[in-house]
Structures are given as structure tokens and as C-alpha cells.
Amino acid sequence: MPELPEVETIVRGIKAELIGKAILSADLFWARTLATPSSKKFKEQVQGQKIKDVIRRAKYLDFVLSDFHLLIHLRMSGDIMIRQSKTEPEKHDRLLLHLSNRKYLAFNDTRKFGRVWFTKDPESVLAKLGPEPLESGFTSKWLFENLGKRKRQLKPLLLDQAFIAGLGNIYTDECLHMAKLHPLAVSNDVTQKQSEALREAIQSVLKEGIRRNGASIDRVYRGGDYQNYFRVYDRAGKPCLVCGAEIQKLTVGQRGTHVCPKCQRLR
DNA sequence: AGGGAAACCCGAACGC
């Protein structure tokens, strides 16, 4: 569930408390959480590392340490929290980092899909990612040209992190609705004008998500309330807020997909 | 190259 706005919200929430603190030790409760390196090597090398910065890249959290980067991908059910060191760990905690300020950072992940990388070269993990949709390089010109290079259904293409980095199932449905594009429309049929509408929709939906501190669904609560402002996601059978037609749910690329049949015509 | 399916997981929600 955590998509770009949710990860951004998490980073903003924990950053100030972590910068400058040292990592005293690490507990790993489920070996496969650590994608790389080995658990032994990780525990040795993470000890004494200082947290220089916490940044978001796509849906990854990047803890910039003295000599390494600790990257966390939350996938669907992952969450990050900071607790007082006297507080007991919770069910589904996968990784704890004990800090020099009598607190610890917990990576909690019910469904065990989330992964952690500990590396000197973050690009070894992040290199495949496409552009950040909220950065200046993401223009309608870029979008139009790159949609034209591909011949793919729009929804799976927007979900492809190598194409654009950060959109997930919720925000993709919202973006396509706002841009009045059908999820099954083919990318190289999208006109210049529609590309501009899509760029605008992607940026405004993501910014709205961030402004509302993300969406709190799937029991991964972060205090955000964007779920109360969904236009199509999870609104099957309800009226479109633009035209009143009934929102439909279909499956596109194996993903639950919500569309307004009137606003989002297929060609 | 693109698309479908399966795999990874668990708990909630549903059906009986």
C-alpha cells in the first residue's frame, strides 16, 4: 500500500528525530527481510554507523549512513516507527535498529513482503527506476515522447517503476480518472494534449496525497486521510464525483482497477 | 516487447 505520498509522509515524520543519531545494534527477526548482505555481515557493519540523512527515492526509504545506505522497501504492509527503547517490540517487527538516543527504529511488516538492502552503492538497487514524477525532469514533453515509444496499456505502464517511479495501484487509478484516460488505452495512442492532462493529473494527485499525509488503508495507519478523498479507488458502485455515472471495477494487468465509464472512454 | 500467471505472505472478509 505505501506509495509515493505515504513514503514521503513517513520520511517527513521520522527524519528530524534520526539525523545525527548512531546505530548501536540491530535485531533481525526474519532473515529474508534482508535482501543483502548476510545477516552476520550486516550486524557487524551497521554497528556505530551514524544516520546522516533520511530521504525518499520512489517508494524506497534511503537511510544515508556514515559509510553505507540502508534502503527499505515497505511493499504492501510494511511500516516504520520509532519507539522508546523500553517499549516492547511488536508482533510482525522484522528489523530493529537500536539508536543512541534511547529509542529504536522498527520495521514492522505483517505480510513479510518488504525488503531491506545494506550497501555502499544505492544505485545497485535503485538504478532501474524511472524518473521522479514530482521533479523538474518530469514534463509533458518527456511523458508524450516516452508514451509514444511504448505500446502498452496505460495502467500497467504507469505502475511500471522503470517507467515512472512511485505510482501504485491507488494513485494510478486516481490519476487516470483525473486525466480522463482509460486504463486500457494504449500508450502510443495518447495525444500530446492528453499527455499534458496526464502529467498534470499525476502531479496534482501525488501532491494532494502528500498534503493529506497519504492514505490510511489496509490497516497500515499513518494518520493520513487521503482515503476520504478518493475519486474512484474503492468506490465501485458509487457515483462519479464528476458526472454521476456509476464507478466500475475491472481487472487490468491482474490489478483491481476503478473507472468511470463515462469520463474515461476507451477511444 | 508485451502480457498473463504464479510466487511471495498474512489477515480480513466472506460463504456455508
Place this chain on the structure above:
DNA sequence: TGCGTTCGGGTTTCCC
């Protein structure tokens, strides 16, 4: 009430 089944969500991998 208590069972068994289905579903969903992000990503990778495999197959056609």
C-alpha cells in the same frame, strides 16, 4: 460458532 476459501497489494520471475 467455526470452519474453509478468497482476496488484495508491490514486485520479480517465468512463460507464451
